[in-house]
Amino acid sequence: MSSLPEASLPHRSTSAPLSDGELRKLKLRLIDRMQRRFGGDFPDGDWDLLERRLQEQHQLLFQSFYQLYGDRFDSFYHLEELMAVVFRSVLERPAELKAFDALRESDKDWYLAPRLMGAMCYVDLFAGTLRNLEAKIPYLIELGITYLHLMPIYKVHSTDCDGGYAVSDYRTINPRFGTMEDLEHLATQLRRHGISLVLDFVFNHTSDEHQWAQRALNGERDYQDYYLFFKDRVLPDQYERTLVEVFPEEHPGAFTYQTALGQWVWTTFYTSQWDLNYRNPEVLVRMLDELLFLANRGVEIVRLDAIAFIWKELGTNCQNLPQAHTIVSVLNAATQIAAPAVVFKSEAIVHPDEVRTYIHRAECVLSYNPELMALLWESLATRNIRTLLASVRKRFPLPDGCVWVNYIRSHDDIGWSITDEEIREAGYDPVAHRRFLTQFYTGRVEGSFAEGVPFQENSSTGDARVSGTCASLAGLGKAIRNQDPVEIDLAIGRVLLLYGVVMTIGGIPLIYLGDEIGSLNDERYLDDPLRKADSRWIHRPQFPWEQMQEVADHDTPAARIHDGILKLGIIRRQNLALRPGKTEFVGTGNDHVLGYFRTHAQASVLILANFTEQVEAVEGRILRGLGLRRTVIDQVSGMTISSGTTLELQPYQFMILDRQGSR
Ligand code: GLC
Numbered sequence: 001m002s003s004l005p006e007a008s009l010p011h012r013s014t015s016a017p018l019s020d021g022e023l024r025k026l027k028l029r030l031i032d033r034m035q036r037r038f039g040g041d042f043p044d045g046d047w048d049l050l051e052r053r054l055q056e057q058h059q060l061l062f063q064s065f066y067q068l069y070g071d072r073f074d075s076f077y078h079l080e081e082l083m084a085v086v087f088r089s090v091l092e093r094p095a096e097l098k099a100f101d102a103l104r105e106s107d108k109d110w111y112l113a114p115r116l117m118g119a120m121c122y123v124d125l126f127a128g129t130l131r132n133l134e135a136k137i138p139y140l141i142e143l144g145i146t147y148l149h150l151m152p153i154y155k156v157h158s159t160d161c162d163g164g165y166a167v168s169d170y171r172t173i174n175p176r177f178g179t180m181e182d183l184e185h186l187a188t189q190l191r192r193h194g195i196s197l198v199l200d201f202v203f204n205h206t207s208d209e210h211q212w213a214q215r216a217l218n219g220e221r222d223y224q225d226y227y228l229f230f231k232d233r234v235l236p237d238q239y240e241r242t243l244v245e246v247f248p249e250e251h252p253g254a255f256t257y258q259t260a261l262g263q264w265v266w267t268t269f270y271t272s273q274w275d276l277n278y279r280n281p282e283v284l285v286r287m288l289d290e291l292l293f294l295a296n297r298g299v300e301i302v303r304l305d306a307i308a309f310i311w312k313e314l315g316t317n318c319q320n321l322p323q324a325h326t327i328v329s330v331l332n333a334a335t336q337i338a339a340p341a342v343v344f345k346s347e348a349i350v351h352p353d354e355v356r357t358y359i360h361r362a363e364c365v366l367s368y369n370p371e372l373m374a375l376l377w378e379s380l381a382t383r384n385i386r387t388l389l390a391s392v393r394k395r396f397p398l399p400d401g402c403v404w405v406n407y408i409r410s411h412d413d414i415g416w417s418i419t420d421e422e423i424r425e426a427g428y429d430p431v432a433h434r435r436f437l438t439q440f441y442t443g444r445v446e447g448s449f450a451e452g453v454p455f456q457e458n459s460s461t462g463d464a465r466v467s468g469t470c471a472s473l474a475g476l477g478k479a480i481r482n483q484d485p486v487e488i489d490l491a492i493g494r495v496l497l498l499y500g501v502v503m504t505i506g507g508i509p510l511i512y513l514g515d516e517i518g519s520l521n522d523e524r525y526l527d528d529p530l531r532k533a534d535s536r537w538i539h540r541p542q543f544p545w546e547q548m549q550e551v552a553d554h555d556t557p558a559a560r561i562h563d564g565i566l567k568l569g570i571i572r573r574q575n576l577a578l579r580p581g582k583t584e585f586v587g588t589g590n591d592h593v594l595g596y597f598r599t600h601a602q603a604s605v606l607i608l609a610n611f612t613e614q615v616e617a618v619e620g621r622i623l624r625g626l627g628l629r630r631t632v633i634d635q636v637s638g639m640t641i642s643s644g645t646t647l648e649l650q651p652y653q654f655m656i657l658d659r660q661g662s663r
Contacts, residue, residue: 018066026079027058033080034087041091046098050090053337060362061333064326069281078281082330085285086338089292093339096188097298104341111196111301111343111366111508112403114579117569118198118510120149120410122163123177126513126543130178130186137193143516144569147508148190149198149303151411153177157207159530160272163411163540165200165305166207170290180297187298196300198345203287203331204306205273213274217260226283227274228266228312230255235314236264244317246309248458249533254318268309268318278310278327288334295339301366302335304328307358308348320354328363345405349412352395352419359402369404369507370417371395376498377414377473381440381450383612385594386426387418393585394422396506403580404507408498409473409515413455413465413536414441434463441466441473449475449491451521453535467535471495471518476557480520490613492518492557493652496564497609500636500654503568504598504607506583514543516565517551517558571635571656577603589622593649597626597659604659605635610649618647627659 018026031051042050065082069075093101104110119140127133130153140148152164155172164174173180187197206213215223230236236255243254246268255264256271266275276283291302311323328344335342346364348355352371359367375388398404416437420430428436439445441452442464452468471477474494479487495518502509525537550556554563572578581600588595593616594609606626610616623643632641635656641647649655 016070017063018070023059023062026062026076027054029076030054030080030083034083037084038087038091042087046090050087050337053340057333057337060329061337064329064333065281067326068278068284068323068330072281075281078285081282082285082288082334085289085292086334089289089296089338093296094298097296097339097341100191101339101341109401112401112580114573115146115194116196116403116508117144117572118147118149118405118407118508119143119145119513120151120198120510121513121543122151122411122540123153125540129176130173130182134186134189137189137195140195141193143511143566144573145511146194147196147198147301147510149301149510152200152202153183154202157209157272160270161207162270162273162534163536165202166205166209166270166273167202168207168209169211171293184297191298191300197298198301198303199294199299200303200305201291201294202305203276203291204309205267205269205275208272208274210274217258219261222282224261225280226277226286228277229258229261230264230266231262233264238314239312239318242315242317244319245458247456248460249456266312269306275309275312278323284327284330288331291331291335292338295335295342300341301343301345303345303347304331304364305347307346307364308350308354319350320348320357325357325363328358332363349415349417352391352417355417356395356398360399361401365402366405366508367402368410369406370415372404372502372505373407373409374414374417376408376501377441378416378418378437379594379611380474380494380498381437381448383614384426384591385609385611386591387422387428388594389585389587390422390425391418392505396583396585405510406502406505406507407510407512408502409470409512409539410510411512411536411540413467414452414473415465438464438466441468449478449487449494451475451477453521453538455535467538469519469521469539469541470498470512470515471557471561472521472539474498476518477520480557488557490651492560492564493613495561496568497611497652497654499565500568500607501594501609503565503572504578504605504656505596506580506598509572511565512539514541516562517544517547518561519544567636575603575605575635575656576600577605577658579603586626587622588618588626590616590618592616593618595626606657606659608647608649608653608655608657610651610653613651615651616649618649620645620647623647628657629659632657 065079127136153173154167155169155174156164157166173183190197212223212226240253251271254268256267258265268275278284308319311321312318313321344364345366346358348358349370358364375391379385379388416434423430423433440448441450442454443451451472452466454464455467457464474491476491479491519541521538522541525531531537550558551562553559577598577600579600584597586595592612596607598605620643628643630644634641
């Protein structure tokens with residue numbers, strides 16, 4: 001193994017990419033350094049494996065790293081430290097996970113498999129503790145769940161924990177949930193049952209109780225450089241000229257004054273969440289260490305929280321900057337070397353065009369689909385699918401090897417992340433339309449069925465987002481209170497319509513646990529002084545295990561929603577046409593009825609979804625033009641349909657019609 005003189009290692013400006021020769025030298029040099037530091041500790045097989053993976057990833061890793069830090073005199077030192085983190089984490093990786101890595105490496109696109117179906121929950125609200133959650137695995141299996149996202153489970157800020165997103169220690173489990181051993185045990189149990197564990201990596205910020213923040217507060221300059229401090233308002237004022245406020249109700253702007261230091265610190269979200277300074281390579285290296293620690297606990301999908309915000313640049317809105325992508329590429333390449341069983345999911349709740357930029361093999365192969373989520377609610381409110389259709393036609397297809405995570409509700413609010421362009425295309429004014437949607441879902445529009453509440457209302461712009469559970473936004477709460485059987489049917493129809501779409505449109509459907517039994521808004525958060533200012537708690541109710549008897553009783557709304565979702569899951573698993581493949585959106589000749597084909601190999605289905613409480617017609621001529629045979633069975637209702645005549649879809653009816661062997 002040759003050793004290279006330091007002088008030949010590249011120090012360069014951020015614009016110039018490394019040449020092949022430089023890349024090769026860097027690689028050899030780093031292997032040499034790692035050999036000296038850890039060589040004796042690795043069995044030969046592992047060493048060969050590492051060299052192979054490094055060979056695959058080094059270009060992306062080094063180019064990205066040098067793009068960020070290449071102009072620093074100490075860039076090689078930091079790259080070496082980063083590599084040491086990777087190698088050390090491989091040394092510490094449990095044997096069972098290493099075996100799992102090998103399995104995943106032989107099936108790289110495992111997350112595209114049709115069996116993938118997601119659920120998300122808060123550990124305490126769903127099961128109490130990590131140990132108790134193990135007892136719920138049979139429930140998850142019955143639902144068909146193979147991907148489980150646990151909301152952040154780490155040690156959090158003592159008062160302002162933002163539902164777990166103000167992390168004080170990435171290596172300690174919130175004692176209310178259990179211990180690190182419990183997490184590892186659960187991860188193993190899930191894996192053995194074919195359920196992939198999904199955990200957050202909250203990497204835009206730490207809580208101000210994290211030891212790095214505490215050391216910064218104690219005056220340690222090195223740690224102050226982990227965050228973004230400003231001694232006066234000059235720069236914060238300049239930044240705020242172009243920044244968008246994220247939590248305007250919580251605090252105006254993006255900075256919080258730290259009396260102890262007499263300085264301002266960057267806080268995009270809550271004041272207790274300090275944004276990390278990725279201009280400092282040490283931050284990236286240490287955060288990679290935290291990430292790989294998590295990977296070694298058995299997580300399979302890492303949700304990159306608030307990915308869009310991690311790099312700041314004066315004169316911009318400090319979202320989706322190229323460096324944010326470069327950072328994710330470094331993390332991804334390093335993870336593929338250290339723990340290739342792990343893939344990333346992007347949480348970018350930004351402009352739809354920007355959401356897509358994180359989705360490719362070098363960054364995140366999975367991504368939330370916030371646009372589809374918003375559009376489904378939009379279509380329910382407007383009773384037409386014009387905006388939805390204009391958007392999905394353009395933006396639904398993803399690059400090879402990537403997949404959407406399609407959801408109706410998450411733990412967060414609903415923001416109207418729909419483009420102005422498509423709102424206009426559908427014939428509305430963007431500002432007025434978004435305002436209408438918020439008003440509609442907060443029940444301020446005459447005739448609205450929804451019972452949501454506003455979140456982060458911006459008093460200066462009038463903008464707001466919406467909180468509320470799926471069933472409450474679909475009108476179930478109101479209908480039950482009014483004991484109105486027709487409205488109850490309609491509300492159930494809405495929930496099953498939306499779930500019908502996310503289960504069949506292509507991608508991984510994600511159920512917010514509780515939605516499947518029609519959980520309603522829970523206003524008790526208003527009695528909790530630590531939660532009452534954050535309306536998102538209204539849609540985070542305790543899972544009502546004691547009411548599960550209702551689910552067994554097939555006449556209740558809970559039971560009907562549960563059965564409907566279960567059935568959709570079964571259809572999804574059994575129908576060949578719903579395997580990963582093409583989704584083609586088609587015109588149905590009716591603005592209220594969404595239509596799309598799902599096609600896989602020789603199998604194809606036409607899916608129809610009526611977004612209104614009226615009976616809606618699709619003409620037989622159109623059905624035949626869409627390739628339907630003369631008679632065909634709707635897989636959802638089991639009824640026989642004739643394409644010889646006009647098809648009438650009942651209120652909110654959702655149909656899956658076979659096109660196989662058509663015409
Ligand atoms: C993400 C989370 C959200 C949290 C924010 C700040 O958007 O989903 O719940 O408040 O990040 O961490």
